[in-house]
Amino acid sequence: MRFSRGLKDGLPISLGYIPVAFAYAIRAIDEGFPPWFPVLVSATNFTGTGQFLGTDLIAAGASLAVLLATMLIINIRYLLMSISLAQKLGGKTPLWQRIVLSFGVTDENFAVAVRQPQKLTFSYLIGVMSCSFCGWLGGTALGAACSSLLSAVLTGETGALYYEIIMSAFNISLYAMFVAIIIPPSREDFHVLLLVVSSVALSCVFYFVPLLQNLPDGLDIIICSVVCTVIVALIFPHVPEEFRDTPQTENDSPAAHSQNDGKGEIQ
Amino acid sequence: MTLSDMLIGCAVMFAVTYICKALGLLFVKKQIKNTFVQSFLYYLPYSVLAVMVFPAILFSTTYIWSGIAGTLIALILAYFRRGLLVVSLASIATVFLVEQIIALL
Numbered sequence: 001m002r003f004s005r006g007l008k009d010g011l012p013i014s015l016g017y018i019p020v021a022f023a024y025a026i027r028a029i030d031e032g033f034p035p036w037f038p039v040l041v042s043a044t045n046f047t048g049t050g051q052f053l054g055t056d057l058i059a060a061g062a063s064l065a066v067l068l069a070t071m072l073i074i075n076i077r078y079l080l081m082s083i084s085l086a087q088k089l090g091g092k093t094p095l096w097q098r099i100v101l102s103f104g105v106t107d108e109n110f111a112v113a114v115r116q117p118q119k120l121t122f123s124y125l126i127g128v129m130s131c132s133f134c135g136w137l138g139g140t141a142l143g144a145a146c147s148s149l150l151s152a153v154l155t156g157e158t159g160a161l162y163y164e165i166i167m168s169a170f171n172i173s174l175y176a177m178f179v180a181i182i183i184p185p186s187r188e189d190f191h192v193l194l195l196v197v198s199s200v201a202l203s204c205v206f207y208f209v210p211l212l213q214n215l216p217d218g219l220d221i222i223i224c225s226v227v228c229t230v231i232v233a234l235i236f237p238h239v240p241e242e243f244r245d246t247p248q249t250e251n252d253s254p255a256a257h258s259q260n261d262g263k264g265e266i267q
Numbered sequence: 268m269t270l271s272d273m274l275i276g277c278a279v280m281f282a283v284t285y286i287c288k289a290l291g292l293l294f295v296k297k298q299i300k301n302t303f304v305q306s307f308l309y310y311l312p313y314s315v316l317a318v319m320v321f322p323a324i325l326f327s328t329t330y331i332w333s334g335i336a337g338t339l340i341a342l343i344l345a346y347f348r349r350g351l352l353v354v355s356l357a358s359i360a361t362v363f364l365v366e367q368i369i370a371l372l
Contacts, residue, residue, distance in 0.1 A: 012351050016350075019355055019356065032268065033268070033273065044281040045277075045280050045281055045284050047284050049319065050280065058273065067279050068279055068283060071279065075283060077312070078284070078288045079288075079290050080311050080312075081288075081291070082287070082290060082292045083290075085292060086295045087295070087298060087305075087308070089292070091296045091297065095293070098289075098292045102293065103285065105292070107312065107315075111312060114312070161370060165329070165363060165367060169359045169360075169362040169363040170359060171362075172324065172328055172337045172338075173356075173359050175320050175327055175358075176355045176359070177351050178319060179320060179338070179342060180341065180345045180353075181351070182317055182320070183342065187346065195314050196314070196317040199313075199314040200321040202318070203317070220318075221319055224318040225314040225315040225318050228314045229314045230307065232306075233303055233309075237303065237306045238306045
């Protein structure tokens with residue numbers, strides 16, 4: 001699993017990130033932040049939903065305790081993705097590589113990485129992550145630069161209307177990207193489809209039932225996803241490919257052998 | 268918002284996000300053999316994303332109709348296995364067009 005292969009797999013994510021990151025920067029500046037702020041947040045956080053939510057909270061003057069709790073709830077899913085990636089990475093990867101890779105754990109990078117049938121290597125993952133990170137950071141910088149341009153060009157009543165439409169259109173981009181991640185596997189695996197449908201149903205209950213609407217943002221995500229996943233995992237156990245017969249999978253992938261720039265990367 | 272509000276806020280966001288991302292990779296080194304845990308980890312991301320997207324995607328835009336239109340386009344294109352970028356740009360374009368039509372009415 002080479003670096004170049006990682007770059008190639010990371011490219012669609014990177015391009016998908018650009019409009020989302022662009023929208024993030026525009027929104028942050030719209031809320032009154034200076035242009036460098038969204039760029040700083042994108043450079044240090046590298047997470048879509050967490051950044052949107054955190055930036056909104058800072059803008060609203062929320063306390064640090066609320067900010068901390070909210071970020072914890074919205075990001076706790078990364079813990080599970082991180083455990084899952086650790087499983088696919090194998091135990092021999094050096095600590096410094098794990099420290100670096102941790103930064104690049106995002107929903108999309110994770111989704112692409114777990115789709116690989118063989119064990120993951122550091123160079124492949126760093127390829128995917130560096131490529132998508134460039135898109136994320138570049139998109140944010142572009143949004144920060146264009147925001148002042150947009151508001152300067154789009155003046156008057158018609159301009160303000162167009163500004164609002166552009167903002168509104170960019171708001172959907174993150175969600176659309178997630179749709180593109182969950183639908184194809186739902187077509188192939190009936191159990192995943194069942195899980196997605198039940199998750200959506202439970203999510204709608206939490207969204208529309210008045211009593212449940214008062215839950216803090218992020219908590220509903222945890223409750224719905226954990227409940228649905230536990231039920232589906234109990235009824236339809238799924239042992240991922242790579243756990244069934246590791247040596248066999250390795251023999252099937254000559255790319256894993258051509259990798260030679262790290263001791264821990266070949267099992 | 269003062270400068271220190273922004274910097275401290277950003278530092279808190281970074282710390283929490285990084286810790287969540289790193290805990291598993293840094294400390295879970297043994298292979299998990301338990302079938303339930305393996306299944307749970309396999310299914311979870313799909314569920315988290317599904318919960319995050321629906322029904323919030325419908326209300327992510329200024330008008331519900333543009334949200335519905337953008338969602339439908341995303342669903343159709345994703346069903347035919349289009350990539351992340353195509354799906355994302357197509358639904359942005361759809362929302363943009365629908366809201367322009369709404370503005371004209």
